[in-house]
Amino acid sequence: xxxxxISERLLENLDFQPTLGQEDLIRELGHFLASxxxxxxxxxxxxxxxxxxxLVKSLVKTL
Numbered sequence: 091x092x093x094x095x096i097s098e099r100l101l102e103n104l105d106f107q108p109t110l111g112q113e114d115l116i117r118e119l120g121h122f123l124a125s126x127x128x129x130x131x132x133x134x135x136x137x138x139x140x141x142x143x144x145l146v147k148s149l150v151k152t153l
Contacts, residue, residue: 092123094120097116097117097120099152100116100119100120100149101113104148109141112145116145118132119145
């Protein structure tokens with residue numbers, strides 16, 4: 091399935107072992123990107139140092 095493929099590529103492009111919360115976000119990103127609903131948006135928020143920027147960098151590298 092496409093969302094699993096995307097999630098696996100995101101994990102491969104990380105330089106560290108993600109936390110459980112980061113793994114959840116990676117799965118959600120895969121689901122979001124594989125969705126055909128073009129009216130949805132995704133907001134990534136969290137405390138400083140939780141890996142938001144790093145995960146988005148992995149996403150950009152994957153794309």
